[in-house]
Amino acid sequence: MSTAATADASSSGDTTEGSVRLLTLQSEDGEVFEVKETIATQSVTIKGMVDDDCATSTIPVCNVTGRTLAMVIEWWNKHEIGAVSNEKELKEWESQFDTIDDKSDRDDVYDLLMAANYLNIPTLLDCCTSAVAEAIKGKSTDEMREFFDIKSDFDEKEEDALRKENQWAFEN
């Protein structure tokens, strides 16, 4: 069990009272997380399952590793209504996802994007897409290829033709 989920379960104190239902999520690599229903329903996908009464047994979260799922749960905890007292504090916390200059940050953001896409978590999706958009902005083609590890499969002629076709985008 991950630390994020443990902290959540022990601090909430709701587990014994039964007033808040716990959902069991299982990551692709078999890690199991217990999460309050009120928090997990920030995922539109999970909310749909709960509404349809399909969330009674363990919910498999395909294509999402335990490591990523723990980050997602941390996101949910921060974004639960009333968890953070003001918007500014939340924005500051979110700002850790803003820069993806490090390769490891980039990998985290890709993982989170895939998870946010699968689980349909609009707030997380928005945050991660804007981080990537920020990184693309203002970079030259070569810089972009290097930064994102993109291999060009155009030959020189093809690329020149494309640049000519879209020339106004490449002028400064």
Add this chain to the structure above:
Amino acid sequence: MRRAGDRLSNLPNPIIYNILSLMDTKYAVRTCVLSKKWLFHWRYIHSLNFDTETFTKVSTFRKFVFHVLRRRRPFGVRRLKFLIDYNYRTKSRNSSVEKKVFDYAGSYGGREELETNFYSKLPESIVECQSLKTLKLSTYLSNEDFQDSFDLASLTTLQLSETSFSETHNNSFDIFSTCLNLENLILIDCSSYGREIFEISAPRLRNLSISGLSLQDSIKTKIVISTPSLVNLNISNLILQGMNIKDVVVISAPRLKFFNFQAKYRLTLSIEKCSNLEKMNVRVFPPVAWRETYNCEQGYMFDLLCITEGSYREKSIDILFKFSKGKFKSYHVDSGAETEVVEFIKEVEKKRLWFFDGVTAYQNIEAQLAAERLISL
């Protein structure tokens, strides 16, 4: 489990379209040469962001815009950002680009956000858009234009920069009264002419930020914020006509929690029915020339705070006055675990601290009392 290599290109297409929709469209188009996978991605962007700032030549900007409109897949534009700078306006005799862009965006439904500094009348296809939720305008508008043009009832976010609210027949006309679903209102460097009362009373408004608002052509002026759902309030840079004690800001917001106020001039701040206020920060920094004025600091104290009603459970009030060079007064109220209130006034330059029996002072925190205390100092 980490996959190496080019993970960006392997993201699902809708995510890539989302990413490309967030940036200036010029940068989105540039991605077409990255690799064959990227060739057509930009054509599926759901939002258009055009800004003359990213172009040095007007002619290039025009050609670029036409190019994008021709090549993009024909479907709804969710967000349209269209910003043209002053140079462009003076150089461009005809407005064919503007018209083309707005007509294009208007020809499909589903638009949610519009940001522009378009300076003449907006086309009907844009303003009649029922789905519009966010509107950011920095352009001249008169009251009538504003209320007649837009279906304000559907807006949740409205940002107005450098907007003038013109004179009306009615002295206290509330321009935002038709914004029934408005949750966020941002006013930047706006001005209002010829009315005594500038009122904001949108019923669902949660966040209000006013940075720069000038009220002109009226002998006495009053800003009334009477909002049942307001939680966050930021006010800075008010420029009121009289700069005298008759200038009043009245705040009546039962759900208000956080309030930041910055002022340069002397005015009366009247806080009514704000029983949920938790944090209040007030900063009064008059211009240097004013700070030396006789009795200036007393004047500020007199006028500043007038809490007129209800029980208050502020966890902290922090008031800072700068009234002469290098010298300021700080007034701090803090409620601890047993709701004990400590209040002190310090003058930093003289290194003196004054402590009071906070509870009584707190309960009677009225302009008059605060003033008497200051005189006795």
